[in-house]
Amino acid sequence: MPNKYKDKNDLGGFDHPSLNYKPPKSLKMFNASIVLAFSSVLVVGLWSLLWFGVASFAKKQIANWIADENSRGNKITFQNKDLSGYPGRIILSYDAPKINSPAISATTEQAIITIKPWMPWQGNVALGGKTSIAIVTADGEYNLSGSIEKFNLAVNPGDTLPDSVNLDIAKLDLVDSVSNLGFKADEIKINMVSNIAANQSSNRASAAMKITAHAKNMVLPWGEDAPISNKFQMVEFSGKISGPLTVNGGINAIFKNWRDNGGKVMVDSVVLRGNPLAVSGSGNIYLDENMQPAGRLTAKITGLLPTINRFRDADLIRDSDAVVAKMTLAAFSQKTGDGRSFLNLGVEVKENIIYLGPIAIGKFPPLTWQ
Numbered sequence: 001m002p003n004k005y006k007d008k009n010d011l012g013g014f015d016h017p018s019l020n021y022k023p024p025k026s027l028k029m030f031n032a033s034i035v036l037a038f039s040s041v042l043v044v045g046l047w048s049l050l051w052f053g054v055a056s057f058a059k060k061q062i063a064n065w066i067a068d069e070n071s072r073g074n075k076i077t078f079q080n081k082d083l084s085g086y087p088g089r090i091i092l093s094y095d096a097p098k099i100n101s102p103a104i105s106a107t108t109e110q111a112i113i114t115i116k117p118w119m120p121w122q123g124n125v126a127l128g129g130k131t132s133i134a135i136v137t138a139d140g141e142y143n144l145s146g147s148i149e150k151f152n153l154a155v156n157p158g159d160t161l162p163d164s165v166n167l168d169i170a171k172l173d174l175v176d177s178v179s180n181l182g183f184k185a186d187e188i189k190i191n192m193v194s195n196i197a198a199n200q201s202s203n204r205a206s207a208a209m210k211i212t213a214h215a216k217n218m219v220l221p222w223g224e225d226a227p228i229s230n231k232f233q234m235v236e237f238s239g240k241i242s243g244p245l246t247v248n249g250g251i252n253a254i255f256k257n258w259r260d261n262g263g264k265v266m267v268d269s270v271v272l273r274g275n276p277l278a279v280s281g282s283g284n285i286y287l288d289e290n291m292q293p294a295g296r297l298t299a300k301i302t303g304l305l306p307t308i309n310r311f312r313d314a315d316l317i318r319d320s321d322a323v324v325a326k327m328t329l330a331a332f333s334q335k336t337g338d339g340r341s342f343l344n345l346g347v348e349v350k351e352n353i354i355y356l357g358p359i360a361i362g363k364f365p366p367l368t369w370q
Helices: 025-072 250-261 303-313 319-332
Strands: 074-075 081-084 090-095 098-100 106-116 119-137 140-156 163-178 182-198 205-220 231-246 266-273 280-286 291-301 343-348 354-357 360-362
Touching: 025 090, 025 106, 025 119, 081 250, 106 266, 106 280, 119 205, 250 280, 266 291, 280 343, 303 319, 303 343, 303 360, 319 343
Parallel strands: none
Antiparallel strands: 074 098, 081 090, 090 106, 098 106, 106 119, 119 140, 140 163, 163 182, 182 205, 205 231, 231 266, 266 280, 280 291, 291 343, 343 354, 354 360
16 A cells, blocks of 8 residues: 655644644753753862862961971961962961071061962962061171062972072062161062982982072162172173082082082173172182182173272272272273273182282172081
């Protein structure tokens, strides 16, 4: 018998709601909303577990670090702490943090540690507000007080040394209460990137660090009548540190090992703009057999002749030596476009004596490693 229906969906006019039912749009939207809500709850729940897990881990690590420092005699205290930042950041705030150690005591208004939940190995430390620092030296105690508008330290840890460190300071103003001398700067920026190739020993690494630093309108804690002015409009440094570093032991042992294995500082560029002295140059610096700084820079120097006068006035150069030095250096000096004198010559440091070319212009006290 021939099929009287043209296709299988043609039921000869027969109809029933169950065969051609289509859910209303409102029901479709409701079902989609349920799925979306369930997915959102699941995602939020998983993210919350991650956030609180990382936050708990960070709090524990900081508490362990404080306990370790306290056991070493570096007492760290704070008044209150707070956890916030959910969901995008983990923010740990510590009010009035303070450290007391045999060599230094410091306190500031607040310390804020910020961590990204998806990158818990990186952290940013921000300090600021009213700050006081007491430094104990062989010459006595210095008490600095003042304020820091911004102090941000970002660290990306590594196996031996940090893979990177970024320090950003703005409006630093600390003054000693007795001498009225202090340390000031409009801004200080330091960036360090390390490239560590581990050696066979677990506590040694062959380190290569790249360092850049910049400071603007810096005032250093010595008087204006010192041989070198305490005010610099700009300080810049770019260079590398090569040589093996040990991470265990005292500072003297660390630097002695570094020196014995050919460690040196390669200065790609250094710029000091002061008044009257300004220097720009490049070269290498290392430690000699007596653990004293030594090295040589090729430099362009302006303001050198008045600086020699300042060394003479401070009794670091005899009058006769100052006259010979100025006459000799003046013969090699050139003029800038604005009429100032400058010299291109080698600056060498050896046996705690500073040489400009062949002329010794001053001696500095030995550096002690403690």
